[in-house]
Amino acid sequence: MTTQVIVLNGGSSSGKTALARALQTVLPEPWLAFGIDDFVDSMPPALQESDAGLEVTADGTVSVGADFTRLEAAWRAGLAATVRAGARVVVDDVFLGGPHSQERWRDTLAGLDVLWVGVRCEAAVAAARESARGDRVHGMAEKQAELVHRGVVYDIEVDTTRTGSLDCARTIAAAVCTGSGRGV
Numbered sequence: 001m002t003t004q005v006i007v008l009n010g011g012s013s014s015g016k017t018a019l020a021r022a023l024q025t026v027l028p029e030p031w032l033a034f035g036i037d038d039f040v041d042s043m044p045p046a047l048q049e050s051d052a053g054l055e056v057t058a059d060g061t062v063s064v065g066a067d068f069t070r071l072e073a074a075w076r077a078g079l080a081a082t083v084r085a086g087a088r089v090v091v092d093d094v095f096l097g098g099p100h101s102q103e104r105w106r107d108t109l110a111g112l113d114v115l116w117v118g119v120r121c122e123a124a125v126a127a128a129r130e131s132a133r134g135d136r137v138h139g140m141a142e143k144q145a146e147l148v149h150r151g152v153v154y155d156i157e158v159d160t161t162r163t164g165s166l167d168c169a170r171t172i173a174a175a176v177c178t179g180s181g182r183g184v
Contacts (some may be wrong), residue, residue, distance in 0.1 A: 010119030011144030060139025
């Protein structure tokens, strides 16, 4: 197994976090899991609802400011350093900038073996999950369901609409164990 990083990209409520946990269960070696939600939760509250940090409008549109962008770059670099120090890492992210978001990760993870995974979920199903969660602005899941995948290149894609996290994790684990990732 040469894959060092698994990057999961999908819209809000697509099942990325549950998938990351399932991957930790099925992969033969220990993997750390870090998500964009962890990063957002670590930000000062003043940046969680600010044009300099992260803004989520009433309709679920998400925009990020200069402070968010700077801190997110530091977070990505920290995760890459963790991998370079010998840990294997699953990242769950939302590529709001599509291929530009992927390119930032590619630059940060240069020289590491990365498996790029698209996590798809039908917009209506993601929206229902979003409503059930109660911790998201209504509309985020539907807006992001396709947007985050436009222009992004994956090694493998899974669809959590009707397939459970564990089955999707097994599909990804098979790709990791056979080394089918293209890397950076």
